[in-house]
Amino acid sequence: MALFDAFASVAQALGSGRRAEIVDLLAQGDRSVEEIANEISQSVANTSQHLQVLARAGLVRSRREGTRIFYRLASDRVADLWAAIRDVAVSHVAEVSVLADEYLGERDGVEQLSAEELERRLARDQVVVLDVRPEPEYRAGHIAGARSAPLDELPSLLAKLPRRREIVAYCRGPYCVYADDAVRLLRERGLKALRLDVGFPEWHRAGLPVEIAS
Amino acid sequence: MALFDAFASVAQALGSGRRAEIVDLLAQGDRSVEEIANEISQSVANTSQHLQVLARAGLVRSRREGTRIFYRLASDRVADLWAAIRDVAVSHVAEVSVLADEYLGERDGVEQLSAEELERRLARDQVVVLDVRPEPEYRAGHIAGARSAPLDELPSLLAKLPRRREIVAYCRGPYCVYADDAVRLLRERGLKALRLDVGFPEWHRAGLPVEIAS
DNA sequence: TAACTATTCAAGTGATAACTTGAAAATGTG
């Protein structure tokens, strides 16, 4: 049946780990082909072909800016779809939790906080929120009230952080290592740190307060 | 990256039109291998292999009942994922609306009604709701207040239908032909008929009132 | 136990996918 083949073509576009990585990355915001290639550790030619597969399936769109071409997700619905895939994988693929632990490192010391709970504590001004992604991503958009603290600059910012208040770190998504690394680093220094269980794109899509570059 | 490969494996399982058809069908309820094979017009051996791909990806589960094996969706999350895929396909794959029109037939005469609107009109007792799926599916679960009117028995039920009240037909999902066929048939006979824009599984997952077999 | 039914397994074939390499386009700069 041609109609179901058409539906399946959307799923098939996401049926490659490399393309899944690309979609996860583009959920952060636009990227040029070269940037994407670097992030997913693939050749530019290969990345370009993956991007065209995604474009043909309607998942991403591109725009030219001088000599570069930037890709972005076609709409929020695509991010919703990506979230639905992760949901199913987490609840039904036993392998995923093992791989996630492996990828994120020892998680014993890393406590998680839900978006709802963070919103409540933010409203009561009980927490300090750190955006530990690279600074350009913070500049493109971040959780309202968060301050930028890229992982590699975190050690030099330690002195400025409150020692008694709770510190919540977040980054690109639930499977982004930056926040876990940040929490471990902060806890080693004796601060009360935990991580948000999602990332900026999920927070944004949930309609929670953000500050976005105009 | 192994973690993203694991996520992608879920998408890949849905990346075949036949398997998409199976998931769409299982959203209606459990089915034996043979039933599924008939519905998707494939050999039993081939269907069995598709089912095992879906099972390996964690999308379906099976149980034995005597000599038969019944498959079902692993959870509501899988139905959510399937809906997310259709959403993306409808909004970003131009081909889909063409194929859907082709598959569902000339839709000029087939007016659609949203689930919210139907709920409102049901509450005010303004409409008659017809479940035009095969009777066993009606028996397994249907919209609260709907009466069973399988497509092939519809002509014989015509006399019992009210000629002035609005009649709303629904079936398996937004891309199920039964409801469209029913609406066209009823309108030809001069009744005021339209279709629900979704099917029973979507209605159920939205938390709207249903009657389910115990 | 033998015969039967529903499902799964195994092997084979043709089609499609992922990645590499090297060349071609398209745009911008000196």
Added chain:
DNA sequence: CACATTTTCAAGTTATCACTTGAATAGTTA
């Protein structure tokens, strides 16, 4: 206009997938 940069295209190789056919398995029934 020549030249550099970024991206895309084309061709080739290896691996994987969908479907078929025929046999094997696991329950059920006589």
